Amino acid sequence: MKILxxxxxxxxxxxxxxxxxxxxxxxxxxxxxSMNPFDEIAVEEAIKLKEAGSATEIVAVSMxxxxxxxxxxxxxxxxxxxxxxxxxxxxxxxxxxxKLLHAILKKENPQLVILGKQAIDDDSNQTGQMLAAxxxxxxxxxxxxxxxxxxxxxxxxxxxxxxxxVALKLPAIITTDLRLNTxxxxxxxxxxxAKKKPLETMTPESLGVDVKPRLKTLKVQEPPKRKPGAKVAxxxxxVAKLRSEAKVI
Amino acid sequence: MTREAMEFDxxxxxxxxxxxxxxxxxxxxxxxxERDISVCLIEKGSEIGAHIISGAVMDPRALTxxxxxxxxxxxxxxxxxTEDRFLFLSEKGSFRVPNFLLPPVFQNHGNYVVxxxxxxxxxxxxxxxxxVEVYAGFAGQEVLYDENGAVKGVxxxxxxxxxxxxxxxxxxxxxxxxxxxxLFAEGCRGHLGRQLETRxxxxxxxxxQVYGIGIKELWxxxxxxxxxxxxxxxxxxxxxSDTYGGSFLYHFENNLVAIGLVVGLGYSNPYLSxxxxxxxxKKHPEIRQFLEGGRRVGYGARAIxxxxxxxxxxxxxxxxxxxGDDAGFLNAARIKGSHAAIKSGMxxxxxxxxxxxxxxxxxxxxxxxxxxxxxxxxxxxxxxxxFKPWMSGNLWFGSFMFGIDQMLLRGKAPWTLHLKPDHTxxxxxxxxxxxSYPKPDGVLTFDRLSSVFLxxxxxxxxxxxxxxxxxxxxxxxxxxxxxxxxxxxxCPAAVYEIVRDAAGKNPRLxxxxxxxxxxxxxxxxDPTQNIVWVAPQGGEGPVYVNM
Numbered sequence: 016m017k018i019l020x021x022x023x024x025x026x027x028x029x030x031x032x033x034x035x036x037x038x039x040x041x042x043x044x045x046x047x048x049s050m051n052p053f054d055e056i057a058v059e060e061a062i063k064l065k066e067a068g069s070a071t072e073i074v075a076v077s078m079x080x081x082x083x084x085x086x087x088x089x090x091x092x093x094x095x096x097x098x099x100x101x102x103x104x105x106x107x108x109x110x111x112x113x114k115l116l117h118a119i120l121k122k123e124n125p126q127l128v129i130l131g132k133q134a135i136d137d138d139s140n141q142t143g144q145m146l147a148a149x150x151x152x153x154x155x156x157x158x159x160x161x162x163x164x165x166x167x168x169x170x171x172x173x174x175x176x177x178x179x180x181v182a183l184k185l186p187a188i189i190t191t192d193l194r195l196n197t198x199x200x201x202x203x204x205x206x207x208x209a210k211k212k213p214l215e216t217m218t219p220e221s222l223g224v225d226v227k228p229r230l231k232t233l234k235v236q237e238p239p240k241r242k243p244g245a246k247v248a249x250x251x252x253x254v255a256k257l258r259s260e261a262k263v264i
Numbered sequence: 265m266t267r268e269a270m271e272f273d274x275x276x277x278x279x280x281x282x283x284x285x286x287x288x289x290x291x292x293x294x295x296x297x298e299r300d301i302s303v304c305l306i307e308k309g310s311e312i313g314a315h316i317i318s319g320a321v322m323d324p325r326a327l328t329x330x331x332x333x334x335x336x337x338x339x340x341x342x343x344x345x346t347e348d349r350f351l352f353l354s355e356k357g358s359f360r361v362p363n364f365l366l367p368p369v370f371q372n373h374g375n376y377v378v379x380x381x382x383x384x385x386x387x388x389x390x391x392x393x394x395x396v397e398v399y400a401g402f403a404g405q406e407v408l409y410d411e412n413g414a415v416k417g418v419x420x421x422x423x424x425x426x427x428x429x430x431x432x433x434x435x436x437x438x439x440x441x442x443x444x445x446x447l448f449a450e451g452c453r454g455h456l457g458r459q460l461e462t463r464x465x466x467x468x469x470x471x472x473q474v475y476g477i478g479i480k481e482l483w484x485x486x487x488x489x490x491x492x493x494x495x496x497x498x499x500x501x502x503x504x505s506d507t508y509g510g511s512f513l514y515h516f517e518n519n520l521v522a523i524g525l526v527v528g529l530g531y532s533n534p535y536l537s538x539x540x541x542x543x544x545x546k547k548h549p550e551i552r553q554f555l556e557g558g559r560r561v562g563y564g565a566r567a568i569x570x571x572x573x574x575x576x577x578x579x580x581x582x583x584x585x586x587x588g589d590d591a592g593f594l595n596a597a598r599i600k601g602s603h604a605a606i607k608s609g610m611x612x613x614x615x616x617x618x619x620x621x622x623x624x625x626x627x628x629x630x631x632x633x634x635x636x637x638x639x640x641x642x643x644x645x646x647x648x649x650x651f652k653p654w655m656s657g658n659l660w661f662g663s664f665m666f667g668i669d670q671m672l673l674r675g676k677a678p679w680t681l682h683l684k685p686d687h688t689x690x691x692x693x694x695x696x697x698x699x700s701y702p703k704p705d706g707v708l709t710f711d712r713l714s715s716v717f718l719x720x721x722x723x724x725x726x727x728x729x730x731x732x733x734x735x736x737x738x739x740x741x742x743x744x745x746x747x748x749x750x751x752x753x754x755c756p757a758a759v760y761e762i763v764r765d766a767a768g769k770n771p772r773l774x775x776x777x778x779x780x781x782x783x784x785x786x787x788x789x790d791p792t793q794n795i796v797w798v799a800p801q802g803g804e805g806p807v808y809v810n811m
């Protein structure tokens with residue numbers, strides 16, 4: 016069984032971003048970039064399935080400028096077998112990514128596609144769902160457990176107030192939630208080996224996909240600063256303040 | 265699980281200017297000679313540059329020697345110094361030293377205001393393009409010795425070891441990186457370099473190394489106040505005149521200003537807090553005028569070497585050598601070390617390449633110290649050698665004497681002064697006045713935790729603390745009782761805290777290792793040298809951006 020995993024290059028989760036002074040976006044120059052943490056979970060899950068003997072090949076896909084190769088090398092250092100980069104300088108929005116993935120799906124015919132539930136930069140949480148719709152495939156989103164059974168897969172989903180288990184027929188789309196697994200540390204020998212694994216480069220044009228942005232960012236703002244707290248002398252004052260100042264009671 | 269081993273011609277520990285330059289030089293020589301030299305460089309930061317913090321004004325001399333076409337190749341040295349200002353500060357006032365009175369070491373014409381972390385990112389790319397195997401995210405944890413006692417390489421740290429010292433599910437053993445020669449380029453107070461100094465007695469016959477702690481912030485200031493290339497240094501307030509130190513304020517690109525304070529770690533009052541000194545320094549009228557209306561975007565701290573030539577250890581031992589500030593090449597008088605680091609890396613690389621060409625392995629690289637002796641770097645450090653010792657006494661007398669030393673004698677004075685280790689200089693708390701520092705205002709001055717937040721530092725919490733204590737009773741019995749817990753003040757990252765029970769009794773030292781910015785100050789200043797800094801898992805610690 017072949018598994019396709021989608022990995023996105025994002026600002027590292029440890030790095031604090033700041034909004035550009037003209038509110039057009041966030042400063043990204045010289046920032047450390049890493050694989051989207053939810054995508055790391057996706058790669059890890061694919062490797063687990065391969066180690067368990069359920070999968071035979073893992074193909075990692077990323078999209079964006081040439082530097083996204085680094086993200087793909089990380090995926091291969093974790094254990095993906097080969098990689099595809101769809102190279103473009105155009106800002107890619109979820110719909111464009113889903114369309115590109117759909118085009119790759121048609122070429123690669125994987126039985127399972129695993130994606131992070133969302134990227135930590137734009138927090139869209141759309142790509143997996145859009146891909147399922149475009150490809151007309153069943154989807155198991157927010158997965159906290161994945162179990163293959165025969166020609167299907169059981170996906171336990173994290174939903175409001177509990178867990179839901181759905182059974183999907185393969186091929187299927189899965190998006191990962193935080194509790195699905197803990198990604199492994201990459202080892203130095205595996206990074207070395209990853210340098211020699213095949214990485215194929217394509218373009219949106221070669222896949223026949225229009226990636227033009229559909230959404231326009233009007234303004235990016237920092238969240239308002241939290242106001243400092245104040246000490247109250249007694250319950251009476253607290254109630255009075257909650258009523259008159261905070262207006263919550 | 266056993267460790268895998270890999271062999272290279274050369275292994276370099278540390279991806280700063282010294283290590284990267286050594287790697288680049290080795291590959292250059294190999295390609296000129298049409299030979300292959302395999303070079304592996306490891307870096308504990310999550311990427312090259314992540315742990316690099318410096319002022320910085322960079323003298324391009326060594327870089328030009330290493331990579332003559334750095335300008336065309338896009339090196340991030342873009343802001344030439346346009347103006348030098350040197351001020352002596354008092355609490356409210358200032359006195360600007362006329363430029364003609366400034367010794368040449370304080371003049372920066374021809375130098376560049378840079379982010380050294382960005383310069384290193386660029387050097388890392390150059391190194392990789394030349395075929396150096398660069399592995400960031402791997403800390404050198406252990407020096408490996410061969411049967412003759414020569415250094416044969418290093419082992420990287422195990423990943424996924426739990427707080428209890430036992431492997432977790434994520435456990436991955438480290439790897440052994442073996443080499444004919446190993447160069448240590450960990451920067452100031454490298455934890456492996458320290459072990460090598462002890463084992464091979466590298467400091468025998470030299471002065472002890474002395475240090476400073478540099479605390480830096482990056483500010484984005486109002487465009488109308490920004491003067492790219494303006495370089496300002498101060499001495500005096502807020503530091504007492506018996507404490508060595510000074511500040512820098514550099515106008516960098518994109519309305520960014522790098523601002524910092526260096527405090528000599530030979531200070532005597534255990535109540536002194538370099539962090540708080542830095543915070544209140546920003547309130548001086550000469551400084552706040554630039555910062556008001558701006559916002560702080562970065563924070564970090566790092567110990568620097570300040571001992572200069574007389575504190576330089578023996579540079580080589582069987583199987584390798586120390587380069588950059590792992591040895592201590594920083595020129596404290598010029599407050600510059602990156603050019604020295606690059607040059608020392610090049611000199612070591614040339615010695616290694618020569619040895620490899622002769623078919624040698626794991627012996628003494630005598631050509632490295634020899635090359636240094638005849639280099640411009642040695643000449644430069646020789647002239648500056650009396651700066652730190654003069655400044656360790658009294659600022660005013662020291663400035664006067666160093667002035668004579670530099671202006672009249674051009675650094676060729678017939679005297680060379682001595683140094684004492686920093687940790688021995690702390691006085692008992694009972695002999696000192698507590699210092700009360702103002703509360704942070706949240707605009708110009710801040711507390712430690714909101715500062716550490718901006719260093720982007722992180723550590724997996726489930727791992728053994730990388731700040732180790734030789735004797736767990738010392739922090740209370742000695743540090744708290746005699747010195748009023750100085751580690752809670754000199755640590756710029758709020759790693760050390762004395763916590764007490766509900767009744768305010770039973771004090772104990774809490775070590776918040778996940779806050780650590782890898783500055784190494786505790787390893788240096790702890791009065792009984794009870795705190796030993798070791799490397800945590802690779803890929804952790806600060807992630808400096810534009811620092």
